[in-house]
Amino acid sequence: MSHVLAAVAWPYANGPRHIGHVSGFGVPSDVFSRYMRMAGHDVLMVSGTDEHGTPIQVQADAEGVTPRELADRYNRVIVEDLHGLGLSYDLFTRTTTRNHYAVVQDLFEGMYRNGYIVPKTTMGAISPSTGRTLPDRYIEGTCPICGYESARGDQCDNCGNQLDPIDLINPKSKINGETPEFVETEHFFLDLPALAEVLRQWLDTREGWRPNVLRFSKNLLDDLQPRAITRDLEWGVPIPLDGWRDRSDKRIYVWFDAVIGYLSASIEWARRSGDPEAWRRWWSTDGEGKDAQTYYFMGKDNIVFHSVIWPALLAGYSGEGAHDGEPGDLGRLNLPTEVVSSEYLTMEGRKFSSSRRVVIYVRDFLERYDADALRYFIAAAGPESNDTDFTWAEFLRRNNDELVAGWGNLVNRSISMAAKNFGEIPPVDPAGLTEADEALLATARAGFATVGDLIAKHRQKQAIGEAMRVVAEANKYLSEQAPWKLKDAADKPRMGTILHVALQVVSDANTLLTPFLPHSAQKVHELLGGTGVHAPMPRIVEVSDLDGGPAYPVLTGDYTQGARWESVPLAVGRPLAAPKPVFRKLDPSIVDEELARLAG
Numbered sequence: 001m002s003h004v005l006a007a008v009a010w011p012y013a014n015g016p017r018h019i020g021h022v023s024g025f026g027v028p029s030d031v032f033s034r035y036m037r038m039a040g041h042d043v044l045m046v047s048g049t050d051e052h053g054t055p056i057q058v059q060a061d062a063e064g065v066t067p068r069e070l071a072d073r074y075n076r077v078i079v080e081d082l083h084g085l086g087l088s089y090d091l092f093t094r095t096t097t098r099n100h101y102a103v104v105q106d107l108f109e110g111m112y113r114n115g116y117i118v119p120k121t122t123m124g125a126i127s128p129s130t131g132r133t134l135p136d137r138y139i140e141g142t143c144p145i146c147g148y149e150s151a152r153g154d155q156c157d158n159c160g161n162q163l164d165p166i167d168l169i170n171p172k173s174k175i176n177g178e179t180p181e182f183v184e185t186e187h188f189f190l191d192l193p194a195l196a197e198v199l200r201q202w203l204d205t206r207e208g209w210r211p212n213v214l215r216f217s218k219n220l221l222d223d224l225q226p227r228a229i230t231r232d233l234e235w236g237v238p239i240p241l242d243g244w245r246d247r248s249d250k251r252i253y254v255w256f257d258a259v260i261g262y263l264s265a266s267i268e269w270a271r272r273s274g275d276p277e278a279w280r281r282w283w284s285t286d287g288e289g290k291d292a293q294t295y296y297f298m299g300k301d302n303i304v305f306h307s308v309i310w311p312a313l314l315a316g317y318s319g320e321g322a323h324d325g326e327p328g329d330l331g332r333l334n335l336p337t338e339v340v341s342s343e344y345l346t347m348e349g350r351k352f353s354s355s356r357r358v359v360i361y362v363r364d365f366l367e368r369y370d371a372d373a374l375r376y377f378i379a380a381a382g383p384e385s386n387d388t389d390f391t392w393a394e395f396l397r398r399n400n401d402e403l404v405a406g407w408g409n410l411v412n413r414s415i416s417m418a419a420k421n422f423g424e425i426p427p428v429d430p431a432g433l434t435e436a437d438e439a440l441l442a443t444a445r446a447g448f449a450t451v452g453d454l455i456a457k458h459r460q461k462q463a464i465g466e467a468m469r470v471v472a473e474a475n476k477y478l479s480e481q482a483p484w485k486l487k488d489a490a491d492k493p494r495m496g497t498i499l500h501v502a503l504q505v506v507s508d509a510n511t512l513l514t515p516f517l518p519h520s521a522q523k524v525h526e527l528l529g530g531t532g533v534h535a536p537m538p539r540i541v542e543v544s545d546l547d548g549g550p551a552y553p554v555l556t557g558d559y560t561q562g563a564r565w566e567s568v569p570l571a572v573g574r575p576l577a578a579p580k581p582v583f584r585k586l587d588p589s590i591v592d593e594e595l596a597r598l599a600g
Contacts, residue, residue: 002041002042002291002292002293003041003042003044003281003282003288003289003291003292003293004033004036004041004042004043004044004282004292004293004294004295005043005044005045005046005262005266005282005283005292005293005294005295006029006032006033006036006043006044006045006046006295006297007046007047007262007294007295007296007297007336008025008026008029008045008046008047008089008296008297008298009024009025009047009296009297009298009299009302010047010048010049010050010095010258010261011025011047011049011050011078012049012050012051012053012055012056013049013050013051013056013070013071013074013075013078013094014055014056014059014070014074015074015354016074016077016078016081016361016362016363017078017081017082017361017362018352018354018359018360018361018362019345019347019360019361019362019365019374019378019390020344020345020346020347020352020359020390021299021362022081022082022085022362022374022378023342023345023378023382023383023390024297024298024299024300024341024342024344024345024383025047025297025298025299025342026082026085026087027085027087027374027375027378027379027382028297028340028342028378028379028382028384028458028460029045029087029295029297029340030045030085030086030087030088030515031375031379031455031460031515031516032295032297032340032455032456032458032460032515033045033088034088034514034515034518034535035452035455035456035515035565036456037088037559037562038511038514038515038562038563038564038565039452039456039564039565040564040565042281043090043559044090044266044269044279044281044282045088045089045090046089046090046091046092046093046262046265046266046269047089047092047093047261047262047265048091048092048093048094048095048261048265048554049071049074049075049078049079049094049095050095050254050258050261051067051071051075051094051095051096052095052096052235052236052237052251052252052254052257052258053135053233053235053236053253053254054132054133054134054135054138054231054233054235054254055135055137055138056070056071056235057233057234057235058138058175067235068096068550071094071096072550072552075094075552075553076553077363079092079540079553079554079555080363080540081361081362081363081366082362082538082555083538083539083540083555084362084363084366084371085362085366085371085374085375086371086375086518086519086535086537086538087538087555088518088536088537088538088557088559089538089555089556089557090269090556090557090559091265091266091268091269091272091554091555091556092265092538092554092555092556093261093264093265093268093552093554094552095257095258095261095264096549096552097264097268097545097546097547097549097552098545098546098547098548098549099264099267099268099271099545099546099547100237100257100260100261100264100265100268101237101238102264102547103260103263103264103267103330104237104252104256104257104260104264105237105238105240106328106329106330107260107263107313107317107328107330108229108239108240108252108256109240109241109328110316110317110327110328110329110330111190111313111316111317111328112188112241113325113326113328114316114317114319114321114323114324114325114326115191115194115323115325116190116191116194116195116312116316116321116323116325117188117189117190117191117229117316118188118189118191118226119186119187119188119189120186120187120188120189120226120228121184121185121186122184122185122186122187122189122228123166123182123183123184123185124182124183124184124185124187124231124232125139125153125165125166125171125180125181125182126180126181126182126183126232127173127175127176127178127180127181128178128179128180128181129176129178133231133232133233134153134165134173134175134180135153135231136152136153136154136163136164136165137152137153137154137174138153138173138174138175139152139153139165139168139171139172139173139174139180140152140153140168140171140172140174141153141165141168141169141170141171141172142168142169142170143156143158143159143161143163143168143169144163144167144168144169145159145161145163146158146159146161151163151168153165153168153171154255155304157301160216160219160220160304161220161223162220162223162224162225162227162304164225165180165182166182185232187228187229187230187231187232187250188228188229188230188239189226189227189228189229190226190227190228190229190256190309190312190313190316191226191316191323192224192225192226192227192308192309192312193224193225193226193322194316194321194322194323195224195312195315195316195320195321195322196221196224197321197322198315198320198321199221199308199311199312199315200218200221202311202315202335203217203218203221203307206338208338208457209338209339210340210341210385210458212300212341212385213300213303213307213339213340213341216303216304216307217303217304217307217308217339220304220307220308221308224308227309228253229252229253229255229256230250230251230252230253231250231251231252231253231254232249232250233249233250233251234248234249234251235251236251236252236253236254236257237251237252237257238251238252239251239252255305255309256313258305259305259306259309259310259313260313262296262310263279263283263330263333266279266282266283267279268546269556271546272543272546272556280331282294282334283330283333283334284331284332284333284334285318285331285332285333285334286331286332289334290334292334293337294334294335294336294337294338295336295337295338295340295458296310296336296338296339296340297340297341297342298339298340298341298342299341299342299343299344300341300342300343300344302341303339303341306336306339306341307336307339310336311335311336314333314334314335315335317330317333318331318332318333319332338458340458342382342383342384343383343384343385343386343387343388344383344387344388345378345382345383345387345388345389345390346387346388346389346390347359347360347389347390347391347598348389348390348391348392348595348598349389349391357598357600358598360594368590369399369584369586370519370520370583370584371519372403372516372517372518372519372520372583373395373399373403373583373584375516375517375518376398376399376402376403376464376516376517377390377394377395377398377399379460379461379463379464379516380398380402380461380464380465380468381394381398381461382460382461384458384459384460384461392590392591392594392595393591396586396588396590396591399583399584399585399586400585400586402468403583404581404583404584404585406468406471406472406475407468407471407509407513407582407583408581408582408583409475410471410474410475410478410502410506410509411506411510411524411527411579411582412579412581412582413478414474414478414499414502414503414506415503415506415527415528415576415578415579416578416579417483417484417499418499418502418503418576419576419577419578419579420578421492421495421496421499422496422499422576423575423576424529424572424573424574424575424576425500425503425528425529425570425571425572425573425574425576426495426496426497426499426500426572427496427500427572427573428496428497428500428501428572429493429494429496429497430493431493433497433501436477436480436481437497437498437501440473440474440477440501440505441501441504441505443470443473443505444470444474444504444505444508444509444512444567445508445567447466447467447469447470447508447509447512448508448511448512448565448566448567450466451463451464451466451467451512452565454466455515460516464513464516466512467509467512467513467516470505470508470509470512471509473505474502474505474506474509477501477502477505478498478502481498483495483498483499483502486498500570500572503528503570504567504569504570506524506528507528507567507568507570508567510524510525510528510534511563511565511566511567511568514534514535514563518535518537519535519537520582520583521534521535521563522534522535522537523582524582525563527576527577527579527580527582528570528574528576529571529574529575529576532561533561533562534562534563535562535563536557536558536559536560536561536562537557538555538556538557539555539556539557540553540554540555541553541554541555541556
């Protein structure tokens with residue numbers, strides 16, 4: 001058993017999340033975590049809502065509420081949506097807890113002592129009409145490096161280079177279109193150049209990463225610049241230095257505090273577990289955490305923060321890099337084992353856009369369709385290594401032709417025939433198994449190694465394809481063996497053998513599909529006469545802030561129960577009842593209905 005950290009990107013709490021978001025950070029991380037738990041590893045899956053920064057301040061002002069009130073509203077919406085998808089977080093929390101503030105400030109102070117955070121006078125962008133600071137991401141212009149006309153003030157999505165708003169050609173505010181003014185202001189910067197070599201050495205040791213992620217990350221090292229980690233802002237984590245901590249106009253930049261959330265959430269989980277030091281099993285380079293595996297899940301727009309910025313913070317805090325130094329109070333911290341980045345999901349050929357109504361929110365989707373139908377689409381056809389287009393026609397086809405007619409059909413006809421003819425799991429004929437019986441059982445057993453290895457390597461599309469290949473082989477076997485034709489009493493032992501083999505493969509295939517389809521996996525387990533928890537689910541719990549702040553909802557769960565990643569022989573004689581359909585067949589009319597909704 002090893003310790004495995006699944007660190008999942010933090011959704012921003014300025015609105016509900018759409019299916020494009022969860023295709024990048026949500027479902028892939030849950031499939032991985034569920035498999036790793038089933039395989040016997042000690043998994044810690046953490047994240048939360050990212051709640052600081054100017055965008056929330058701007059939106060709150062526009063709605064006439066406080067930033068906290070806005071964050072509270074969308075934190076709850078997001079928690080409920082992720083719960084609906086069955087995402088098995090050990091802790092899904094938020095960045096406005098006092099625990100988070102303390103951990104962020106601890107890392108800031110540790111890096112400052114080691115010389116990796118330095119003060120610097122710079123030019124900051126402000127809105128001429130309001131006098132308020134404009135966040136880098138709310139400034140858009142032409143990239144001075146590659147000429148891309150829609151570069152953001154912090155980064156160009158075309159060439160991937162870090163930028164400063166003042167360097168943009170023809171910068172404009174995305175809030176109101178005005179040209180920002182630039183004024184002198186003092187801030188603290190992360191000395192990335194001093195950490196470039198340690199980052200390079202670390203990236204050179206990475207194996208098995210998706211090639212685009214590793215190549216992109218290494219290219220960024222060629223021109224690292226100091227990066228501002230504080231902002232002229234009222235909403236965020238205070239700067240923990242004398243002369244700064246009581247200022248209301250300076251805060252730690254949201255990107256700095258959000259990535260630290262992985263660590264603060266782990267610490268919060270440990271404190272809530274009754275063992276405040278338990279987080280070290282996944283984080284401490286020295287001692288029991290030194291062999292931990294840590295995986296970070298996100299969309300490709302977040303690669304730089306996880307493959308360069310976050311490792312730089314961890315290394316600087318641990319006293320590594322050109323300035324050396326001493327580890328902070330939390331000790332030396334593990335750098336990521338792998339950064340698992342997905343590409344973009346588009347919708348009907350267009351980029352997701354809430355403002356243009358090219359969107360379907362998770363909540364709206366789950367009101368009309370089953371969670372596992374969406375999980376299946378994301379796993380089988382999602383943006384794992386290439387941009388992928390979600391179309392309602394393709395969603396309908398995969399639901400009806402693959403889930404219903406493939407997997408659902410196998411479950412239904414196998415259990416129906418066994419229930420009708422035997423009322424229980426039938427025994428195998430003492431005469432033994434045929435070559436066809438043995439071949440199908442061997443195919444199902446082999447799936448555990450094949451599918452498990454692919455999930456562990458973050459090749460989920462191929463993994464679910466292999467699981468569905470077992471399903472297809474079982475459907476083919478049933479059609480060829482045709483147990484419904486064995487009507488004579490003398491043939492009943494052979495019928496029982498065929499159905500026993502089919503049901504065993506249904507059980508095995510259900511286990512193989514459990515990480516992908518946990519809701520239906522529990523149903524199939526029960527249809528096979530199983531009891532207890534097969535696929536544990538998260539629950540929403542209202543908690544008090546550990547350090548006296550306001551209460552809030554978290555996602556958590558007990559995942560110690562459930563199926564193991566192995567073939568378990570079915571118990572002969574276990575009662576069976578006529579099954580209910582596991583999946584809903586969708587009417588083709590939904591395509592026109594959903595396209596009409598998109599058109600407004």
